[in-house]
Amino acid sequence: MNGPTILETTNLNLWYGQKHALIDISLGIPKNKVTALIGPSGCGKSTLLRCFNRMNDLIDSSRINGEILFNGNSIRDSNVDVYTIREKIGMVFQRPNPFPKSIYENVAYGPRIHGVSDKKELDRIAEESLKGAALWDEVKDRLHEPALSLSGGQQQRLCIARSLAVGPEVILMDEPCSALDPIATAKIEDLIIRLTQQYTVVIVTHNMQQAARASDYTGFMYLGKLVEFDKTTKIFEDPGEELTENYITGRFG
Amino acid sequence: MAKGYSIRARCRNFGWPRDPGTAETGRPAVGASRRLIDRAVSKLLFIAALAAIVAVFFIIAFLLRDGYQIVLETGLLNFLAGMEWNPTGQNPSYGVFPLITGTILVMALAMVIAVPLSIGSAVFIAEIASPRTKSVIKPAIELLAGIPSVVYGFFGLILLTDWIRVAFDQPSGSSWLAGSILLAIMAIPTITSVAEDAISSVPREFKEGSLALGATHWQTIRRVIVPGALSGISAAIILGMGRAIGETMAVLMVTGNAAVIPDPLYDVFSPVRTLTGTLGIEMGEVAFGSTHYHALFGVAVVLLFITLAINSLARFIITRIQRTQGTARPTRSGRVKAAIRRVTPYRAITGAASRITHAASAPFGRLLRPRTSQRCAFLLVSLSVAIVLVILGVILFEIIVNGAGAITWEFLTGSPKDLGRAGGIFPAIVGTFYLVGGALAIALPLGIATAIYLIEYTTATPLTRSIRAAVDLLNGTPSIVFGLFGFAFLVLFLGFGVSLITGQITLGLMILPTIIRTTEEALRSIPGSLREGSYALGATKWQTIWRVVLPPALPGILTGAILSIGRAAGETAPIMFTAAIFSTRFLPSSLTEPVMALPYHLFVLTTTVPGAATQSYGTAFVLLLLVLTIYLAAILVRRRYSQATVI
Numbered sequence: 001m002n003g004p005t006i007l008e009t010t011n012l013n014l015w016y017g018q019k020h021a022l023i024d025i026s027l028g029i030p031k032n033k034v035t036a037l038i039g040p041s042g043c044g045k046s047t048l049l050r051c052f053n054r055m056n057d058l059i060d061s062s063r064i065n066g067e068i069l070f071n072g073n074s075i076r077d078s079n080v081d082v083y084t085i086r087e088k089i090g091m092v093f094q095r096p097n098p099f100p101k102s103i104y105e106n107v108a109y110g111p112r113i114h115g116v117s118d119k120k121e122l123d124r125i126a127e128e129s130l131k132g133a134a135l136w137d138e139v140k141d142r143l144h145e146p147a148l149s150l151s152g153g154q155q156q157r158l159c160i161a162r163s164l165a166v167g168p169e170v171i172l173m174d175e176p177c178s179a180l181d182p183i184a185t186a187k188i189e190d191l192i193i194r195l196t197q198q199y200t201v202v203i204v205t206h207n208m209q210q211a212a213r214a215s216d217y218t219g220f221m222y223l224g225k226l227v228e229f230d231k232t233t234k235i236f237e238d239p240g241e242e243l244t245e246n247y248i249t250g251r252f253g
Numbered sequence: 254m255a256k257g258y259s260i261r262a263r264c265r266n267f268g269w270p271r272d273p274g275t276a277e278t279g280r281p282a283v284g285a286s287r288r289l290i291d292r293a294v295s296k297l298l299f300i301a302a303l304a305a306i307v308a309v310f311f312i313i314a315f316l317l318r319d320g321y322q323i324v325l326e327t328g329l330l331n332f333l334a335g336m337e338w339n340p341t342g343q344n345p346s347y348g349v350f351p352l353i354t355g356t357i358l359v360m361a362l363a364m365v366i367a368v369p370l371s372i373g374s375a376v377f378i379a380e381i382a383s384p385r386t387k388s389v390i391k392p393a394i395e396l397l398a399g400i401p402s403v404v405y406g407f408f409g410l411i412l413l414t415d416w417i418r419v420a421f422d423q424p425s426g427s428s429w430l431a432g433s434i435l436l437a438i439m440a441i442p443t444i445t446s447v448a449e450d451a452i453s454s455v456p457r458e459f460k461e462g463s464l465a466l467g468a469t470h471w472q473t474i475r476r477v478i479v480p481g482a483l484s485g486i487s488a489a490i491i492l493g494m495g496r497a498i499g500e501t502m503a504v505l506m507v508t509g510n511a512a513v514i515p516d517p518l519y520d521v522f523s524p525v526r527t528l529t530g531t532l533g534i535e536m537g538e539v540a541f542g543s544t545h546y547h548a549l550f551g552v553a554v555v556l557l558f559i560t561l562a563i564n565s566l567a568r569f570i571i572t573r574i575q576r577t578q579g580t581a582r583p584t585r586s587g588r589v590k591a592a593i594r595r596v597t598p599y600r601a602i603t604g605a606a607s608r609i610t611h612a613a614s615a616p617f618g619r620l621l622r623p624r625t626s627q628r629c630a631f632l633l634v635s636l637s638v639a640i641v642l643v644i645l646g647v648i649l650f651e652i653i654v655n656g657a658g659a660i661t662w663e664f665l666t667g668s669p670k671d672l673g674r675a676g677g678i679f680p681a682i683v684g685t686f687y688l689v690g691g692a693l694a695i696a697l698p699l700g701i702a703t704a705i706y707l708i709e710y711t712t713a714t715p716l717t718r719s720i721r722a723a724v725d726l727l728n729g730t731p732s733i734v735f736g737l738f739g740f741a742f743l744v745l746f747l748g749f750g751v752s753l754i755t756g757q758i759t760l761g762l763m764i765l766p767t768i769i770r771t772t773e774e775a776l777r778s779i780p781g782s783l784r785e786g787s788y789a790l791g792a793t794k795w796q797t798i799w800r801v802v803l804p805p806a807l808p809g810i811l812t813g814a815i816l817s818i819g820r821a822a823g824e825t826a827p828i829m830f831t832a833a834i835f836s837t838r839f840l841p842s843s844l845t846e847p848v849m850a851l852p853y854h855l856f857v858l859t860t861t862v863p864g865a866a867t868q869s870y871g872t873a874f875v876l877l878l879l880v881l882t883i884y885l886a887a888i889l890v891r892r893r894y895s896q897a898t899v900i
Contacts, residue, residue: 110792
């Protein structure tokens with residue numbers, strides 16, 4: 001693997017109740033790159049994603065062991081503040097979930113809860129985040145209208161802007177385009193590629209073209225295991241495992 | 254690059270985990286303090302929830318404990334199956350069988366009258382009325398659900414019993430029939446508006462699918478829409494039954510109150526006495542700790558068990574209907590869901606509901622062409638709406654026309670004179686505000702905190718399930734039972750006496766379950782994805798609740814609170830023996846003094862003071878105006894809310 005990694009897991013195992021959802025996952029997420037996780041439904045890709053910002057904490061029946069490092073520090077230490085982790089490692093969900101507030105308030109929410117109260121500061125953060133999410137030009141004249149009045153694609157970019165506003169280093173995206181039409185999807189993919197100038201992106205996707213188009217690295221998961229992890233070009237052109245090849249060529253999944 | 258960096262710099266990362274050395278220095282001290290707040294809030298909520306839950310279980314335990322005494326004193330069989338209720342005779346007897354029979358008879362006949370009219374009205378409003386008609390009739394009927402029962406009782410006593418006496422040539426109009434008609438009138442708005450919600454929320458696609466096959470509108474209503482809404486309609490009927498069983502004042506004022514079983518059993522002109530009416534009549538005169546006292550608690554426990562039976566039967570029926578209809582359930586409005594969770598009927602009645610709706614149209618279906626049958630059915634449905642509106646119109650007209658005339662400056666600002674025959678009702682108006690304000694101050698914080706704790710901080714365990722079951726039980730418990738609890742525990746046992754504070758606590762306990770329930774519903778309606786979105790940004794639990802969950806839930810919580818205010822303002826039964834006094838010139842100067850209250854004032858004027866008709870009408874008018882204003886506010890809040898959330 002070339003370049004530094006920002007997130008690393010070693011022998012990560014996770015159970016939901018009796019179900020062994022992640023089995024011995026060891027991988028490193030390269031910094032300032034897009035990493036895609038692909039695999040059939042239920043293979044554990046979203047679960048793995050939710051480990052990185054400890055969203056699985058919210059699910060009572062989940063049990064986890066193994067190591068997860070962020071910039072070399074374990075995020076599972078008991079003295080680590082889970083809120084700070086989520087501030088550093090943002091997340092965008094499958095369906096756009098803007099808060100039922102104005103566009104501006106959606107973006108300002110994150111900084112506010114982390115203690116920013118100065119109006120000018122908030123304005124600047126809002127503008128920069130919305131620009132960063134390529135939404136500013138479309139909404140700059142209607143910042144105080146309800147976020148729910150935006151289209152689905154705009155809402156999803158608003159959710160990206162919302163997570164940019166707290167200043168993350170990593171953005172996790174859980175099938176961010178699955179509820180969107182092709183044009184909105186293309187915009188988000190463009191955005192994802194541009195985001196890597198400053199951020200590391202990990203994206204879970206069902207859409208193999210999307211993984212091929214938008215990612216630098218790809219991990220293929222199957223039945224809770226990481227089958228193969230490599231550069232996207234390598235995975236799609238010359239996969240090392242037969243299972244990967246079968247999946248990519250559409251023979252199952 | 255520079256842009257991204259500046260975003261980060263502006264947020265003043267405190268550097269975890271890159272440079273832990275600068276942690277918490279560069280920005281407001283939110284990191285540690287918000288965690289502290291988060292922990293403190295969860296403790297606080299836990300304490301509030303604990304207090305409310307303890308209160309709920311304490312009430313139930315208290316009633317059961319004293320109710321059990323009568324079983325020890327007379328034996329279970331003698332109590333439940335005893336044919337004579339005569340606690341003040343030479344040989345006192347405590348058989349509640351005639352009371353149970355009376356309760357069931359009054360309720361059953363009321364449902365026979367109310368259910369067809371209500372469902373007809375619901376179908377009319379949901380399916381047939383034009384949007385404009387609907388926008389008038391729907392809120393009007395919802396508004397009528399808020400009329401205090403003592404106002405209905407007043408109307409029943411003045412007009413209905415007289416009408417029955419004359420029209421059917423009976424010696425007295427105070428009868429089973431009068432009670433049932435009155436209860437039917439009271440239940441119609443409740444049943445109609447919940448059933449209408451259920452019918453309206455049947456997905457459009459079902460209707461379009463049927464119409465696309467060439468079915469007439471009526472065929473679609475009868476075969477697709479009403480069956481699709483059946484669980485909601487059952488819930489509505491059960492809710493109506495609950496209201497009918499729990500009603501005290503109106504029934505007490507018109508049924509004649511003789512503890513006899515009608516002979517023959519279908520003699521609707523016979524006087525009857527209900528369980529609630531018995532509590533309302535006898536509670537005030539009973540000696541603490543006597544057998545009679547225990548017998549009244551026994552009556553309360555019987556009411557508790559009836560409520561429990563209705564609740565569980567309803568849940569059973571509704572889950573069965575839902576199971577046979579598959580998982581593709583139409584989404585229901587919060588109120589219908591609340592109703593479903595809350596109430597439950599006898600199975601025969603749900604069966605009857607569907608049979609009635611089907612029977613109403615079946616003959617036409619076979620004998621007539623679809624279009625003719627549609628015309629006949631629509632005529633019947635419109636007729637039921639017309640009947641409902643006329644009845645309710647007559648009541649309102651009677652009270653408004655006669656009441657408005659009684660309103661003078663002196664009436665609104667003066668003290669009563671000559672047993673209320675002259676003077677004004679100012680102390681009663683103020684007393685009502687005191688009572689309601691105190692009840693809210695007790696129930697609102699406790700109820701909302703409890704709901705937040707239950708929804709946001711607990712998962713479904715046997716413990717939370719039993720808490721919910723207890724809350725539901727009290728939510729459906731007749732208000733007079735709260736009156737009995739307040740009287741026995743607060744007035745007699747704790748020695749608070751008949752006082753403002755006793756009334757406030759009693760009313761507060763009465764509305765507590767409603768507030769917990771409606772708040773829970775409102776919180777539940779906020780999608781989990783919003784909470785996740787907030788957590789993913791690093792928000793704490795309390796930040797998420799306070800900033801993301803509560804704001805959109807607020808209208809729902811507010812509606813529940815406003816409806817509780819309306820209920821607390823209009824209730825007579827819980828304050829009758831705990832707080833209210835009939836005539837005083839003075840406002841209470843401390844919490845330990847009794848107060849006047851509008852509903853109780855109206856009750857006494859109507860039942861015991863001859864020659865105070867004008868004052869009665871005036872009091873009824875003021876009470877009606879007060880409560881309807883409160884309900885109107887709730888409807889407006891809800892309407893604004895539903896517009897605001899249309900996406």
